[in-house]
Amino acid sequence: MTGTGNGRFEGAIALVTGGGSGIGAAVVRQLDREGGSVIYVADVDEDGAKSVAATTRSGRAVVLDVTVAADVEARIGRIVAEHGRLDVVVNCAGVDDPRAKARILAAQQSGEPVDVFRHLEDDQWLRVMRVNLDGTFHVLRAAVRAMIPARRGAIVTVGSSAAFDTLTGYAHYAASKAGAHALAQSVAKEAAAFGVRVNVVAPGPVDTPMAARTPAAVREALAASGPVGYASPDELADNILYLASPGASNVVGAVLLSNGGRFTV
Known part of the structure; x- marks a missing residue:
């Protein structure tokens, strides 16, 4: 990062995936x-990306599907070709599974045990893994390829506290996020030798458009599961950008829990 202003990210060239809504949008605005x-x-939502970019002075909307490795590589390649560097990458792209959440709700309403896993279809498993785990791999790989030659840069990926405190009936989501954590931590150890820092933020429930699609009764149960309710996207952006900032220069391979004290590890 360059420049002489007071901002932590003065002059930075940054990429935020999933930047069209929720946590990603909050990160864009704070950057x-x-x-x-x-x-x-x-x-992937062009309208969302354009809407968020329009609220900033420095945002540029781009359509990107993190499940397509070639597109991720090409986009980061074009950024480096235009600017000569890429300083910050925040990977917020992720998906949940409304079908699994509906089954969790049905169990909650009926008083029966949650019975999701044996009904889980291949397409549900693959969709969650393609975005949450494969997408993390694609973004991490392209980012370190761009940053290592410059021997500088910060990458933050958004995982989930569900990787530790697994929600009954949500095995595939928990597995995808646990995999993303382990992937990022291993990459962090490798990339650190080249001056590139990789870290993870693991949120608990956050008040995002994705969360808004969760059935109300399930949302209420999650909100009641800890000492505080849902976090705001801005609170998560604060955590993420601490890890991306020069102030976290000695923080490498961390998984920062941001879950309102629901549990500690």
């Missing part, structure tokens, strides 16, 4: 407030 020079707002 913009803190001096980011060019912030690529990447999302």
Whole structure:
């Protein structure tokens, strides 16, 4: 990062996947407030990306599907070709499974045990893994390929507290996020030798559009599961951008729990 302003990210070139809504949108806006020079707002939802970019002075909306490795590589390659570097990558792209959540709700309403896993279809498993785990791999690989030659850069991926405190009936989601954590931590040990830092934020429940699609009764149960309710996207953005900032220069391979004290590890 360059520049002489007061922002932690003064002059930074940044890419935020999943930037069209929720946590990603909050990260984009905070990067913009803190001096980011060019912030690529990447999302599969073009309208969402454009809407968020339009609220900033430095955002550029781009359509990106993190499940397509060649597209991730090409986008990051174009960023480096244009700017000569890429300083910050935040991977917020992720999906949940509404069908599994509906079964959890049905069990809650009937008083019967949660019975999701034996009904889990291949397409449900693959969709969650393609975005949450494969997508993390694609973004991490392309980012370190861009940053290692420059021997600098910070990458933060958004995992989930569900990797530790697994929700009954949500095995595939928990597995995808646990895999993303382990992947990022292993990459962190390797990339650190080249001046590139990789870290993870593991949120608990966050008040995002994804969470809004969760059945109300399930949302209420999650909100009641800890000492505080749902976090705001801005609270998560604060955590994420601490890890991406120079102030976290000695933080490598961390999984930062941001779950309102629901549990500790």
